[in-house]
Amino acid sequence: MNWKHFLLPALLSVITLPSAAYAELRIFACEPEWAALAREVGGDKVNAFSATHVGQDPHYIRARPSLVSQIRRADLLFCSGAGLEAGWLPILMQRGAKSGIQPGKLGHLIAVNHVAVLEIPAVLDRRLGDIHAEGNPHVHMDPRNILILARELTNRLTMLDEENAAHYRKRLENFETSWSRALKGWEVRAKKLSGMAVIVHHKSWVYLVSWLGLQQMATLEPKPGMPPTPSHLTALLKVSRGQSVKAIMRTPYDPANGSEWLATKTDIPAIVLPYTVARDAGPGALAQMFERTLSLLETARAKR
Numbered sequence: 001m002n003w004k005h006f007l008l009p010a011l012l013s014v015i016t017l018p019s020a021a022y023a024e025l026r027i028f029a030c031e032p033e034w035a036a037l038a039r040e041v042g043g044d045k046v047n048a049f050s051a052t053h054v055g056q057d058p059h060y061i062r063a064r065p066s067l068v069s070q071i072r073r074a075d076l077l078f079c080s081g082a083g084l085e086a087g088w089l090p091i092l093m094q095r096g097a098k099s100g101i102q103p104g105k106l107g108h109l110i111a112v113n114h115v116a117v118l119e120i121p122a123v124l125d126r127r128l129g130d131i132h133a134e135g136n137p138h139v140h141m142d143p144r145n146i147l148i149l150a151r152e153l154t155n156r157l158t159m160l161d162e163e164n165a166a167h168y169r170k171r172l173e174n175f176e177t178s179w180s181r182a183l184k185g186w187e188v189r190a191k192k193l194s195g196m197a198v199i200v201h202h203k204s205w206v207y208l209v210s211w212l213g214l215q216q217m218a219t220l221e222p223k224p225g226m227p228p229t230p231s232h233l234t235a236l237l238k239v240s241r242g243q244s245v246k247a248i249m250r251t252p253y254d255p256a257n258g259s260e261w262l263a264t265k266t267d268i269p270a271i272v273l274p275y276t277v278a279r280d281a282g283p284g285a286l287a288q289m290f291e292r293t294l295s296l297l298e299t300a301r302a303k304r
Helices: 004-016 032-045 065-072 089-094 143-160 162-193 203-212 230-242 257-266 285-303
Strands: 025-029 046-050 076-079 108-110 197-200 215-219 245-250 270-272
Touching: 025 032, 032 046, 032 076, 032 143, 032 162, 032 285, 065 089, 076 143, 108 143, 143 162, 143 203, 162 203, 162 285, 197 203, 197 230, 203 215, 215 230, 230 257, 245 257, 245 285, 257 270, 270 285
Parallel strands: 025 046, 025 076, 076 108, 197 215, 197 245, 245 270
Antiparallel strands: none
């Protein structure tokens, strides 16, 4: 018996079978929250990569060769927009991104284009600090926006990958059900936090403050992007003592010295809220982020 007659066709069939790895839709997310949302909706049909991680300020990262390599292979770009990535994303786009993820194309998804944007400046003046001409980009901190963007992402995925359209729609349906249920619970808790006075480090929390009905009394930064100065911190002592401020809020990447100094002087809790999720976060991580955020705020409110 000549085994070649049996082995050769078998080997050829293996070689010509499509690889699951190549069948995946590759998503380049600028921030971890969008990579996590892509995994919620896409499941095993997508390969989502985040350019930044929880300890990085997404305003300021380098357009590293590793990021160039990732964006060249991407079938869909998913970023916050409103200038948040202006210092590095255009460079990456110029260095080999596919035509399908360029601005105006189906694979170019910018979050701020699909939700209500807060803090659009009436006047653009660099003397006012690092302001965003298109408004505040941190839209993911309102959980209602997450649901809107999940739907838009699903629309894009179903058009880019029609063969798996039913898969994406089913996962969106499941996500909508669980997210809407969680949102109802969060909004009950939000009513108890409404009116809570807080001080923030940067304007990262505008959407969270708006959704929860918190009172933002001041920012540690004298102007957006400017580090806290001794004179400004001293002035905040009066604000803190004159109002019943319950918490000083910062992200994991904000410097701790300003909020810790003010906390020491006033006994106001300085809390680090989970501004985003882990770089490789899977389904459920976004809900856990809001759960932890609410728990930390509830604890701070109860202490004072």
